[in-house]
Amino acid sequence: xxxxxxxxxxxxxxxxxxxxxxxxxxxxxxxxxxxxxxxxxxxxxxxxxxxxxxxxxxxxxxxxxxxxxxxxxxxxxxxxxxxxxxxxxxxxxxxxxxxxxxxxxxxxxxxxxxxxxxxxxxxxxxxxxxxxxxxxxxxxxxxxxxxxxxxxxxxxxxxxxxxxxxxxxxxxxxxxxxxxxxxxxxxxxxxxxxxxxxxxxxxxxxxxxxxxxxxxxxxxxxxxxxxxxxxxxxxxxxxxxxxxxxxxxxxxxxxxxxxxxxxxxxxxxxxxxxxxxxxx
Amino acid sequence: xxxxxxxxxxxxxxxxxxxxxxxxxxxxxxxxxxxxxxxxxxxxxxxxxxxxxxxxxxxxxxxxxxxxxxxxxxxxxxxxxxxxxxxxxxxxxxxxxxxxxxxxxxxxxxxxxxxxxxxxxxxxxxxxxxxxxxxxxxxxxxxxxxxxxxxxxxxxxxxxxxxxxxxxxxxxxxxxxxxxxxxxxxxxxxxxxxxxxxxxxxxxxxxxxxxxxxxxxxxxxxxxxxxxxxxxxxxxxxxxxxxxxxxxxxxxxxxxxxxxxxxxxxxxxxxxxxxxxxxxxxxxxxxxxxxxxxxxxx
Numbered sequence: 001x002x003x004x005x006x007x008x009x010x011x012x013x014x015x016x017x018x019x020x021x022x023x024x025x026x027x028x029x030x031x032x033x034x035x036x037x038x039x040x041x042x043x044x045x046x047x048x049x050x051x052x053x054x055x056x057x058x059x060x061x062x063x064x065x066x067x068x069x070x071x072x073x074x075x076x077x078x079x080x081x082x083x084x085x086x087x088x089x090x091x092x093x094x095x096x097x098x099x100x101x102x103x104x105x106x107x108x109x110x111x112x113x114x115x116x117x118x119x120x121x122x123x124x125x126x127x128x129x130x131x132x133x134x135x136x137x138x139x140x141x142x143x144x145x146x147x148x149x150x151x152x153x154x155x156x157x158x159x160x161x162x163x164x165x166x167x168x169x170x171x172x173x174x175x176x177x178x179x180x181x182x183x184x185x186x187x188x189x190x191x192x193x194x195x196x197x198x199x200x201x202x203x204x205x206x207x208x209x210x211x212x213x214x215x216x217x218x219x220x221x222x223x224x225x226x227x228x229x230x231x232x233x234x235x236x237x238x239x240x241x242x243x244x245x246x247x248x249x250x251x252x253x254x255x256x257x258x259x260x261x262x263x264x265x266x267x268x269x270x271x272x273x274x275x276x277x278x279x280x
Numbered sequence: 281x282x283x284x285x286x287x288x289x290x291x292x293x294x295x296x297x298x299x300x301x302x303x304x305x306x307x308x309x310x311x312x313x314x315x316x317x318x319x320x321x322x323x324x325x326x327x328x329x330x331x332x333x334x335x336x337x338x339x340x341x342x343x344x345x346x347x348x349x350x351x352x353x354x355x356x357x358x359x360x361x362x363x364x365x366x367x368x369x370x371x372x373x374x375x376x377x378x379x380x381x382x383x384x385x386x387x388x389x390x391x392x393x394x395x396x397x398x399x400x401x402x403x404x405x406x407x408x409x410x411x412x413x414x415x416x417x418x419x420x421x422x423x424x425x426x427x428x429x430x431x432x433x434x435x436x437x438x439x440x441x442x443x444x445x446x447x448x449x450x451x452x453x454x455x456x457x458x459x460x461x462x463x464x465x466x467x468x469x470x471x472x473x474x475x476x477x478x479x480x481x482x483x484x485x486x487x488x489x490x491x492x493x494x495x496x497x498x499x500x501x502x503x504x505x506x507x508x509x510x511x512x513x514x515x516x517x518x519x520x521x522x523x524x525x526x527x528x529x530x531x532x533x534x535x536x537x538x539x540x541x542x543x544x545x546x547x548x549x550x551x552x553x554x555x556x557x558x559x560x561x562x563x564x565x566x567x568x569x570x571x572x573x574x575x576x577x578x
């Protein structure tokens with residue numbers, strides 16, 4: 001029975017991965033194309049990378065996006081970790097259903113609705129209390145923190161839910177105060193999840209086009225906004241070069257993370273074996 | 281003293297994120313609701329106040345329901361909505377048909393291969409959504425990769441128009457959301473007890489029947505989670521129809537965008553948002569509640 005099915009599965013897998021990767025690979029190949037016509041091959045060249053380095057509009061936008069993404073990731077990780085902790089550790093408290101609902105709702109909310117509602121809030125706030133004055137980096141950052149903290153909260157909640165509570169209880173029984181328990185016991189154990197949450201929030205912000213477009217003002221065009229207005233006019237060799245650089249950074253990051261996780265896994269196995277051997 | 285500080289700490293941990301979400305997530309919907317029943321006017325902001333104070337005690341409340349009536353009567357919105365549902369449903373089905381064998385193959389691979397293949401599924405997931413949609417422009421356009429290849433091979437003598445068609449929109453959605461389908465399916469298939477299938481085979485069950493009777497019901501949770509993760513964002517999708525679809529490929533997210541940015545009609549855009557909430561998000565939240573679990577996200 002295995003043979004026929006595995007032939008089908010292998011064919012589908014080959015097709016599926018080709019489907020996922022041919023567009024990315026074609027973008028990488030064309031980024032080295034001499035011709036401005038992008039899809040007509042005219043020889044190998046790195047001129048579009050040079051052009052990218054001199055495109056102040058794209059570079060400024062990238063710097064702005066980077067700044068927003070770092071602030072957003074940090075803020076979203078702080079708020080999301082608090083929310084995840086409350087949902088996973090505080091049992092039933094008043095307002096738990098409300099908090100839990102507000103944490104999951106942004107995940108299923110269409111982006112156009114989140115973007116529109118935040119913009120209308122900012123306009124109404126400005127009318128009432130004069131803050132935020134106009135739209136720009138502040139409003140984009142607040143909007144990003146709002147939707148990405150929900151993702152962090154879900155990651156943290158599910159990580160904390162599978163974490164053995166007895167360590168924390170033991171520390172509290174020995175007289176450690178909750179704040180101390182959190183920083184000495186809980187945080188070190190869930191640190192990988194915190195880092196994963198930070199990276200997730202960073203990526204969400206760095207990639208976001210729709211919500212940013214609603215809450216951005218003049219002079220606060222993030223990288224996706226600039227790229228979108230460029231590619232709406234057609235393919236651009238500079239965008240190919242930019243995409244290639246971004247894909248390589250992500251690939252490198254994933255390989256490093258993968259190797260690191262595998263090494264940690266091996267070390268943990270060895271520790272467990274040593275502990276067992278010492279006891280035996 | 282100890283108890284008090286414990287209570288205050290707990291309160292702060294809960295209250296800070298809760299207040300943030302109340303202010304920036306819950307309250308905005310009340311404002312959207314308010315503007316969706318306000319009259320339209322020229323100027324900034326382009327809507328009339330709901331309440332006008334005649335004196336400190338007397339006020340006039342003007343509720344306009346005509347934007348909703350307009351949505352109902354104008355076939356543009358109904359067509360855009362039905363078209364969005366259809367595009368999202370077909371794309372979800374295609375994702376499932378392609379994603380299931382992929383997830384199956386990954387779950388049944390040797391551990392070393394499995395990690396590599398999972399990384400390959402995750403990689404596009406962490407790269408820019410916009411740039412991945414953009415990549416298809418270079419492939420689908422009239423002098424793009426597919427047409428140039430087919431022309432060079434002599435299969436066709438004039439380019440096939442693929443960009444700015446519904447085909448391109450389906451392709452873009454399946455491509456962008458495939459990882460969201462594969463990961464929950466993988467999680468469900470990986471947990472599946474292989475011995476159950478062996479037992480079915482030993483008892484003379486043919487593979488396809490075993491799949492229907494054993495595998496499908498046991499991985500149903502993954503199928504539902506993956507389908508929701510594809511269907512919900514696909515309905516409100518803006519980037520893919522805007523870049524790959526034609527001017528007449530109407531989807532509700534794009535209609536809302538254009539109502540807001542091109543026509544500057546905030547009340548109608550708000551009414552579209554509220555209608556989407558009631559017709560899409562609310563049923564899903566109720567469904568999730570009945571199912572008694574939250575979707576697996578990223």
